[in-house]
Amino acid sequence: MSPLPIAILNTSIVTTDGDYTVREITLEEAIAIAHSSEIDSAVGHDATAALLTELLGVAVPVNRQMFAQRPGQKALVFKLNGRPAPGVELDLAGLEQVGYTFKLLTRTA
Numbered sequence: 001m002s003p004l005p006i007a008i009l010n011t012s013i014v015t016t017d018g019d020y021t022v023r024e025i026t027l028e029e030a031i032a033i034a035h036s037s038e039i040d041s042a043v044g045h046d047a048t049a050a051l052l053t054e055l056l057g058v059a060v061p062v063n064r065q066m067f068a069q070r071p072g073q074k075a076l077v078f079k080l081n082g083r084p085a086p087g088v089e090l091d092l093a094g095l096e097q098v099g100y101t102f103k104l105l106t107r108t109a
Helices: 027-034 046-056 092-098
Strands: 006-009 020-025 039-042 074-080 100-107
Touching (some): 006 027, 020 027, 027 074, 027 100, 046 092
Antiparallel strands (some): 020 100
16 A cells, blocks of 8 residues: 655644644755655645745645545645735745744544
């Protein structure tokens, strides 16, 4: 059986029932994880997908899918440090200005 793809999410969300762990990781850890396996993007915004592609060095396509994390599957979570004004879609410069962190969300069961 092939390994599960690494999910890439643009928010921290529990997509289905199960047990999870979550921890903050560095950009360097996120890059290593993104390069370690096939990815499954669930990123729904153009600017966020473009920034993640640039930051991680792998293609992160826009994909507005209904994602359900499977047991044993890991997800890279891109978490904004603040909220943009209502109706404002941030560009790359705006995302950098708001700031962000990466988290590793693992479904353990």
